[in-house]
Amino acid sequence: MASLPMSTKKQDPHHSKNSKTLTAIGLGNTLEWYDWQIFGLLAAFIGPNFFPNADPVSSTLSALSVFAVGFAFRPLGGVLLGRLADRIGRRKVLLLSITMMAVSTLVIAISPTYQDIGVFAGLLLFVCRVFQGISAGIEAPLSTAYAVELSPAGREGRAAGVLSMFVNLGILGASLVSFATSALIDDAAMADGGWRVPMFVGAALGVVVIYLRRNLPESLPAATGTGPQAPPPVWRQVGRHWLALLAIIFVVGAAQAYNYAWNVGLPNLANGFGEDSTSVFALTTLLGLILLVGSPLVGMLADRRKLSRTFVATRLLVVPAAFLMLAYAGPGIGGFSIVLLVGGLVLVTNMTLYNVISTSLMPQTCRATGVGLGYGIAVALFGGTASYLLIWLQQQGIDWLFPVYLAALSLISVVLYLLAKRTTGLYAGE
Template identity: 30%
Template sequence: MSNDSTRKPHDEKSLALYRRRAIVATVIGNGFEWFDWTVYSFFAVTIAKQFFPTGNELTSLLLSVATFGVGFVMRPVGGIVLGVLSDRVGRKFALSLTIVLMAVGTGLVGITPSYEKIGLAAPLIVVLARLLQGFSAGGEMGGATAFLTEYAPKESRTYYSSWIQASIGLAVLVGTGIGTLVTSTLDSAALNAWGWRVPFLLGVLIGPVGYFIRSRIDETPVYSAMRESEKTDSPLKEIIRTYPRQTFASFSMVILWTVSSYVFLYYMPTYSVRSLHLPQSAGLISGMLGGTVLLVASPIIGKLADKYGQRPFLTAAAIAMLIFAYPMFAWVVNAPSLGALLVFQAFFGFLIAMYSSPILTAMADLFPARVLSTGLSVAYNFAVMLFGGFGPFFITWLIARTGSNMAPAFYVMCACLVSLAGTWCLADKRNRLAIAN
């Protein structure tokens, strides 16, 4: 099916313009979705003091990171509901809705009074906000992937979908940048009183911009053509009955993606304060570097994967993380410093880009357009919920129980082994076709 045949106007110049708009709409919207998750994870220690003052520092932190994980409980629900909407009603409608829901959730976190002022209502409102954000984020990845891969030229689908991962890098960079500015310019009292709210309130401003851009972009040509000929009555039922193996293969590959992202990019600032006893600014600065590497490397690797295939990059990155997770963690544990964190984040930021840039197109190849958003959303969000969202909680708990700061390394290594098995489903085109049948 040609993208050009269903697009008006048909000339290449106009089509290229629509494709650039599709990338911009996805980067801004998806980046906003991840911006809030970034700033929440980076201010987890401060949020613990504001909303979970148990009198025990570890218990407060566990409650804070558990609340971070609670949002992931809603992700499969949001993935199913918004994924079905994307396949039934349209990519544009679903993606516009997700950004509105995320803006509301982000605003709630930013304006909720502390536990000291309103008591138990404070953590309850924060949990509600996290659930709303989780529901929204659950529909983002599947919808955004379908949107970009369906707009992309056939020979550049991995490059286009890699911009989704680049937008996550942008979110990490901007989130940590604002976090660094706030923590470096405010004293401890001001930071705890109101400074930590600034990134959340600034994030709300991105919502209307993202909605405006997404609401003005046209529906994808592939979806427009498919809607007239082969739209399914129940995308979720078709996924369960017809594509269970494709869903499981995607699920297994996502495990390393989500574990590596949340351990290396989102948990490290908390880890650097709690376990390495470095200042919060060190974790934020190293996070900025990791986000920058992810932002720059993702499209480059996407281009290369279009030429050489997705599986070589997926497999090489998984093996590299399996080999280097333990020695790199041992290095920063034994010689903690800002310099060590910068090398650590740059190294793993590149490996995350190497693994995640090709993964969405590889997964998209396993599903037809009529159930693409639903299939990706189900596989992605269940893996994220089980292995990514509660990863910081389990790691924090394991470190406290075992007394070993090496717990994150073992968590990543286990994810590498599981996801390596999933990448074998992408051995070659014939294998992918065999899975699909």
């Protein structure tokens, strides 16, 4: 009997170390999504400061175009930094990616406007989004792969749930800081320079995350070097899993199109309809709370019910949820709140599972490259364009087309996932 407390104590340092590691990885996700989300939420304020257009809708679309530029460079981040992570290990690349994001956010926060330096203001904003895109192209897929590699078998869903909770903390933080800033100052001050405050908050968080990540353990086996026991070249392995790569593109793409439609497109649409900005930020903050609380619960459900089954069931729910947005076709904060929050309940299930599902489709020796590439392509094609497409279709009077598009992406992702699972198998989560 006396040995039991001693055994328990011996396990404590291990659990404590894992908790610290997961916190360092998770807070990196918080920063990544905070910085990424804050730009989208503040596009209506950033646009007039960096682009020469008196029309607020046109300047917002210009800012959203630069927002989309970051997505276009995500595949490059997945290829370059993913390949690097499969060669030299996960830790160094995770530290590099978060440093790039934090520095880029700080530069945007202190950047001069169009009135100060003309077209160079927009160019500087463009360059910062390029670096943020490269960083974001590897951060989410690599951190999930890293967490899965360090998790006990059968606990992958819980790891995904915890990381998703940190992601949603970033989304919530972006909305909360935007709401608080907007509530403390008037709209004129917000447009003039108040939008910089949330950027400075993100840069400060970056310093904390860099400090926490400096001593992360390595999860990539040392045997992935050279010699007779070395695996085939990474790109050859990815080529062998081409169907899995295609499935990852649509698994991630459908989730991200849904995510950016709800978290960026709908709030900017509400601003375009003339809704009170403080009320809009309050509702996006409430959506962030739903995502934050729901993600660990979804992760536990996935471990209990089986990861693949939970994914398929929750992904199919996107189809009816997508058409819910048609209920918000004109001004009215009540309609906006119903669409945003009810759709958010389905959103949380999809945003919790898509990264761990992607990770499960690639073996460890080519995981960072394969998942990073698929993730980057998906977010560039489907995530980065979603908010722009939603608003543009609304302007053209064919807003019904976006839910059709989102539903089709979701159904294709389910079919490809099931085909890849049957053809190449799963490498985690089952």
